[in-house]
Amino acid sequence: MNGEGAAGPSELFEVLADEYARDILVAADRRPMTAKALSDACDASLTTVYRRIALLxxxxxxxxxxxxxxxxxxxxxxxxxxxxxxxDLSDGELSLSVETRDELADSFTSLWEDMRGDG
Structure with missing residues (x-):
């Protein structure tokens, strides 16, 4: 996913500028968590957690x-x-790219298939 798709760089920066959104990302990176567990871990109300989860x-x-x-x-x-x-800031243009675990897994699968000759 690049920052120019559904969300431009400014939208993504705005999401990541939110302290609760960052806290949720960090907590949910350690292990999958329920909204209640995220609420406890991030010291945030359930309403706040659900709003940020929807945005994320x-x-x-x-x-x-x-x-x-x-x-x-x-x-x-x-x-x-x-x-x-x-x-990346180049030629007066700001671009943002995001790597997700799904994309990395797909890339690894494609690489493995290419190495095996399946692709």
Whole structure:
């Protein structure tokens, strides 16, 4: 994903400038966490966590995993997908590219297939 797609660099910078959004990214990078666990880890209300998660999901920086617990209860855990953020200033243009874990996994799979001759 590059910063010029669905979200321009200024939008992405704005998302990452938010302290709660950054805290959620860091906490959910350690392990997938429920909104309640993120609320505790980030010292934020559940409402704040859900708003930031929605924003982070919109920009492809967080992924939701759903599971069914005992008694059929549904539980969602959130995991950071952000792997790298690259800013380039060249010829008076600011560009931003974002690497996600999914993109890295796809790249590795493509490389492996090419090496095996499957591609």
């Amino acid at each position: 999901e919109e920009h492809g920086l967080v992924k939701k995993h759903r599971s069914v617990g005992p008694g059929g209860t549904h539980r969602s855990k959130f995991e950071t997908t952000l792997e790298g953020l690259h800013v």
